[in-house]
Amino acid sequence: MGDGWSRRGGWDMPVPPPFRRFGFPDQVRRFMEGEWDTGSLRVEEYREGDTLIVRAELPGIDPEKDVDVSVRDGELNIRAERQENAENTTKDGYHSEFRYGSFSRTVQLPRGARQEDIKASYRDGVLEIRVPAAAEGGPGPTKINVSRD
Structure with a gap:
């Protein structure tokens, strides 16, 4: 996991330095893995x-x-x-x-x-x-x- 988030060796998204300190790669990972609240109830x-x-x-x-x-x-x-x-x-x-x-x-x-x-x-x-x-x-x-x- 370099500058961006990579899912199973897939795409790697560059994350600008200001966003890194706010945990942006972790937020993207949580969203892609379904852990993020999207506003819709299951x-x-x-x-x-x-x-x-x-x-x-x-x-x-x-x-x-x-x-x-x-x-x-x-x-x-x-x-x-x-x-x-x-x-x-x-x-x-x-x-x-x-x-x-x-x-x-x-x-x-x-x-x-x-x-x-x-x-x-x-x-x-x-x-x-x-x-x-x-x-x-x-x-x-x-x-x-x-x-x-």
Whole structure:
């Protein structure tokens, strides 16, 4: 690994000196290896009988403050915001790190989804939303509360 980041002997990107001190090559490596938060939530969707289940990875958040789940125009909207601060003071100095980001995902609901019966829960870093389906759905936005299991 010279001046730039090289993935398995592939391309080598020159990094100007001002960016080297900010860890730019490491940031590029993290992005290319999928470790960088891109603003999109990772979700899985599956059916369990007449219920659509949507699960989203959201570790390290407070679901009551940092998550917004709503339904509008036949779409399930999930928004979350994470903010982490770490400070370490020793006799040799002070070190501070922070990590933050906003994430969102929209999932098309099945025809006949019953908005009023949608349930959301959060457990062990995973948000689970259960969407029952029926013959018809109702129009208009609906706010869904997230409970802690």
